[in-house]
Amino acid sequence: MIELRNVCKTFVLNGRSKTVADRISVTFPHHTAVGVLGRNGAGKTTMLKMLAGSMEPDSGEVKVHGSISWPVGFAGSFHPDLTGLQNTRFIARVYGVDTDELADFVADFSELREHFYLPVRSYSSGMKSRLAFGVSMGIKFDTYLVDEVTAVGDASFKQKSEALFRARMNESSAVMVTHALGQVERLCDHVAVLEGGQLHYFTDVMEGIAFHQENMHRAPPETGVR
Structure with missing residues (x-):
């Protein structure tokens, strides 16, 4: 509240x-x-x-x-020289959640495939948003x-995003x-x-x-x- x-x-x-x-x-x-x-x-x-x-x-x-979460989908705090995986693990440690569990969740949900292991500076804006949404919703907040x-x-990813939002x-x-x-x-x-x-x-x-x-x-x- x-x-x-x-x-x-x-x-x-x-x-x-x-x-x-x-x-x-x-x-x-x-x-x-x-x-x-x-x-x-x-x-x-x-x-x-x-x-x-x-x-x-x-x-x-x-x-x-x-x-309370940071604004879901906000990608501005990602370090551009770190990979998607490294950024995910860093955020997991900051919020005190299991690093492996969050990394596995984000890798599966974001559908970034091999890009998950590349520096975020190489991502398109859409890829950054997928990573940001996965990391945000992968951590449980009130x-x-x-x-x-x-x-x-x-359309497929939008449906998946809405389904995850409903579940949360x-x-x-x-x-x-x-x-x-x-x-x-x-x-x-x-x-x-x-x-x-x-x-x-x-x-x-x-x-x-x-x-x-x-x-x-x-x-x-x-x-x-x-």
Whole structure:
């Protein structure tokens, strides 16, 4: 479970401020997959970073209960000169899980084959995403943070990724940022829509999607001043 208590976050660029969180208070509950929707630039990735603890709010607090993943699929922390296997083993040691078990899981799931034993700098962006998703979902967390990751790969790999995500949700929670509304329908229990610095929370998925679609037909609200 994650609680946001009066969270505020504003950026200033070229003399203009943009508020992406304006006194947001919300609880992401246990054993629930919440899809976070919003127009481009609404602050969805910023929200995910604050939940992960990699970005601090300007004010308010984020309270995390239980273990929480880094943003699933994030490949930026891989060392480019290490192989996929070496990166996997390093992450396993950091999180205190069995290195062989995680390596075997990632090798099988990612379908990287011989590339798993080559330096990550030689990977395509899709290969990095497969490695990142496998490593992320191979470690059990109470809450997973997800950013568009199940969109990676061909149809077969997408289906496998969604199946693994569903399996993890039997025991865990998730906060998933995505633009894929069909994915939200299939995978999420609740919906949160970020708009104009406010987070609108819906326990009915279709109601949340409808609210988001209505927003997309309106001009974006003013959230900053010069």
